[in-house]
Amino acid sequence: MYPYSKSVSPAVRTHLEAQNAFLNDVSKSIFNSFQQFSNLNMQLAQTLLEETTIAGQQLLTADQHPDVAAVASRAQPVADKLRAYQQHISRLAADTQVDLSRVTEEHVKETTQTANALAQEVARTSAEDSERNIQKQEESIRQFTDPFNKNNGKRGNSGNTVHAAGASMQSGSGGNAQGGSPESGKNSGKPA
Numbered sequence: 128m129y130p131y132s133k134s135v136s137p138a139v140r141t142h143l144e145a146q147n148a149f150l151n152d153v154s155k156s157i158f159n160s161f162q163q164f165s166n167l168n169m170q171l172a173q174t175l176l177e178e179t180t181i182a183g184q185q186l187l188t189a190d191q192h193p194d195v196a197a198v199a200s201r202a203q204p205v206a207d208k209l210r211a212y213q214q215h216i217s218r219l220a221a222d223t224q225v226d227l228s229r230v231t232e233e234h235v236k237e238t239t240q241t242a243n244a245l246a247q248e249v250a251r252t253s254a255e256d257s258e259r260n261i262q263k264q265e266e267s268i269r270q271f272t273d274p275f276n277k278n279n280g281k282r283g284n285s286g287n288t289v290h291a292a293g294a295s296m297q298s299g300s301g302g303n304a305q306g307g308s309p310e311s312g313k314n315s316g317k318p319a
Contacts, residue, residue, distance in 0.1 A: 136248060138241070138244045138245045138247075138248040139245060139248075141241045141244070142238075142241035142242060142244070142245045144241075145234065145237050145238045145241045146238060146241075148234065148237075149230070149231075149234035149238055152230045152233070152234065153227065153230055153231075156223065156226045156227055156230050157223070157227075159226075160219060160222075160223040160226070163219055164216070164219060167212065167215050167216065167219065171208070171209075171212045174208050175205065175208070178204060178205050178208070
C-alpha cells in the first residue's frame with residue numbers, strides 16, 4: 128500500500144496497514160454520517176423556507192384582515208416537520224452508532240492479531256538485543272581484566288620487590304625521623 132523502508136519489519140508493516148484500514152473505514156462511516164446530517168439540515172432549511180414563503184404570500188394576498196386561523200394552520204405543519212427532523216436525527220445517530228460498531232467488529236480481530244504479532248516480535252527482538260548487550264558487556268569486562276591477568280605474574284614479583292624496598296625504607300626512615308640515626312632514637316628516650 129505505502130512504501131516502507133527495508134528496516135521496517137513485516138509485523139510492523141502488517142499492523143500499520145491493519146490500523147490504517149480500520150481508521151479509513153471509521154472515517155468513511157463518520158463522513159457518510161456527516162453528509163447525511165448535512166443533507167437533512169439542507170432539506171429542513173429548504174422546507175422551512177418554502178413554508179415561510181407560502182405563509183408570507185398568503186398573508187400578503189389576504190383581504191383586509193388576515194385570518195388568524197389560516198396563519199395558525201401554517202404553524203402546525205412546521206411543528207410536524209421539526210418533529211420529523213428530530214426523528215431523522217435520532218435515526219441517523221443510531222445508524223451511525225451501528226455502522227461504527229460494525230466497522231470496529233470487522234477490524235478488531237485482524238488488528239488484535241497484528242498487535243499480538245508485533246508485541247511478540249518486539250519481545251523477541253528486545254530479548255535478542257539484551258542478550259547481545261550482555262555478551263558485549265561480558266566481552267568488555269574480559270578484555271579489561273585479561274591484561275591484568277597476563278601481567279599478574281610479572282607484576283607480582285616486581286610488586287613484592289617494590290613492597291619490600293618500601294618496607295625497608297619505612298623502617299630506616301622511622302629511625303631517622305626521631306633522631307637522625309637509630310642510635311639517637313635509643314638515646315632520645317633518656318632524659319638529658
